[in-house]
Amino acid sequence: MVAGFAPALHPRGERVQVKYCIQSHTIYQITVFVTQHATLPAPPFPVLRQSAKRSGMDYVAHDLACARGDRTVIAGVSFQLGSGQALILRGPNGSGKTTLLRCLAGLTPAVHGTTSFTPDDVAYAAHADGLKAQMSVTETLQFWATVFGAADVTPAIEGFALAPLLSRRIHTLSAGQKRRLSLSRLVLTGRPLWALDEPTVSLDVQAVAQFGAAVTAHLATGGAAIIATHIDLGLPDAAQLDIAPFRATPQTDTDPFLDEALQ
């Protein structure tokens, strides 16, 4: 299995497009998405060979640049992920892991680049748990199941060992229990690509193993996962992507007010 990611190439031609994107990047983005999506070029980087037996959908991101606020934080991120595969994002604090995941989940539009999937394929789990102290565990699961149109909440309960907690109000749960409840929502979404931001914060060793098993189960059904984490989740086949090299540089930054200031 090959697990390598070349830094994105910036051929001369693309720089011209970035220049144009300075002036009106919304319109530019839409055009590119339509034209490039149809004829996605062969990636100029080593691709993960699919290890899963079934040939499901491939999740490809090509030359992504993502912004937080006014600033482009990371640029030139490319990856390809087959179904049944996991990708671990590594990088120091502030290197743009959260920004990239929010971008994949569709919360922030990409500054540049294309993806082969839409935000509707992505189940996003953030730092914050997104739980209400006044609701019970069952109510929470039922609510998210209805929102995502899931018929049954039992897979979520089984996958994250929530059965003993069902009738409890969330304000009585510990941080780790809340985290498990929050992650169990991923199962309910029924979406194939999980984008997880530091999912194991405040989980104990046993819960981490449980979570690893849940991810493995998800991968076994043909899903995929992109996980930003610092610890070992027990996913031996997972590829790693260090995103520190993709940090936006003055050359890739698209701040429109830099153009003359640079001269």
Place this chain on the structure above:
Amino acid sequence: MIALLRRDLMLAIRAGGGFGLGLAFFLILCVLVPFGVGPAPATLAKIAPGILWVGALLACLLSLDRIFQLDAEDGTLDLLATSPLPLEGIASVKALAHWLTTGLPLTLAAAPLGLLLNLPPQATPWLVAGLALGTPALSVIGTFGAALTVGLKRGGLLISLLVLPLYMPTLLFGAEAARRGAEGLDATTPLLLMAGITAAAIALMPFASAAALRMNLR
């Protein structure tokens, strides 16, 4: 969407949800006014329609910043935004929940509070009808204000500054209808004009709210 409405109502009613806070504020305001202007029945009758309307407006304003702020702080808003629900729908449901927990109780409480303020009895139906037709507009416009300020640390004060000028037409027609009612005149015209504003606000404001939310989530 109905699940979201049920969840919001549940959260409002349970401990710490702030349900009834607006109502209590409305009550206190109506009790304080006679202390401010004196207990003379004629004076009170003259200003009652205006006081009741301004009170309803301020009571509505009180709970606006909770509409999105709490969900934004604990990360629920991010998750809702990535869910299959359209943000326009989320904004509409939030406005409806706000109306059910604020506007509707205010409308129901207005008639008894009108007695406290010596509101002429012939004005009461006009006042209640006006509030029933006008408070939905207050909720949807307020939701827009809440969506604009959702990312801000101290958005509460800013909301009042942004939203109160937008409340002007509704307040004007609503109070005018109640005032005409108090004088025994027919108040259908201002009421219909206000209903028109409400209908347009309900139809259009969710799009503005959703746009503002999207911008704030970025």
Place this chain on the structure above:
Amino acid sequence: MSIWKYANPTQFMRTTRWLLPWLSALAIMSVGTGLIWGFFFTPDDFRQGSTVKIIYLHVPSALMAINAWLMMLVASLIWLIRRHHVSALLARAAAPVGLVMTLIALITGGIWGEPMWGTYWAWDPRLTSFLILFLFYLGYIALWQAVETQDTAADLTSVLCLVGSVFALLSRYAVNFWNQGLHQGTSVPVATGGRTVADVFFIPLAISMAGFALMFVVLVLLRTRTEIRARRLQALLARERAAS
């Protein structure tokens, strides 16, 4: 080349650098001519006496108060549709100027109203709608100040400007319904089709209005240049931080 090339900050700076001195000179000249002519070389009005001369301040500032909001509306639309940063900054730069124009119109109106109507303030439709406009300017500026991320601030204020315009218009006609006015009809002939002001008063008034319009343009361009420089500084500082 299309007009959109001025949406590029560099191009905008280059063009306004040589345009501004000329425009400023023109603005000073026409405001000066209009006001001096109006104040010293027009006869007193038959009924209003010399109080009428405040018209040379009042009408132009009221005109610009409304047009500044209109300009912000157009600039906001351009930002929302085409995302030209200069457009957003133009709207931002125009708001305080519009606010001051509204304030001038309100204050001069009060000063004029006292001898004419016997009161500084009346809840007349025109006066009230100007007060509402003033509140809209306040809210708009406050929102710009409150949001830290500049692009988000531009987005949000643009939406507010759009929604606010609809409601400002609505309020304008709602207050008509509410209270009959004291205020006279408009003095600007385009709005009425015929003149309501005699030529001897109108010519200096027209010069003064043109002067105020020019002054508005000059102030907005000047403020936009400042905003662009501030954004450049911000961008450079952020780049320094990123590099270190």
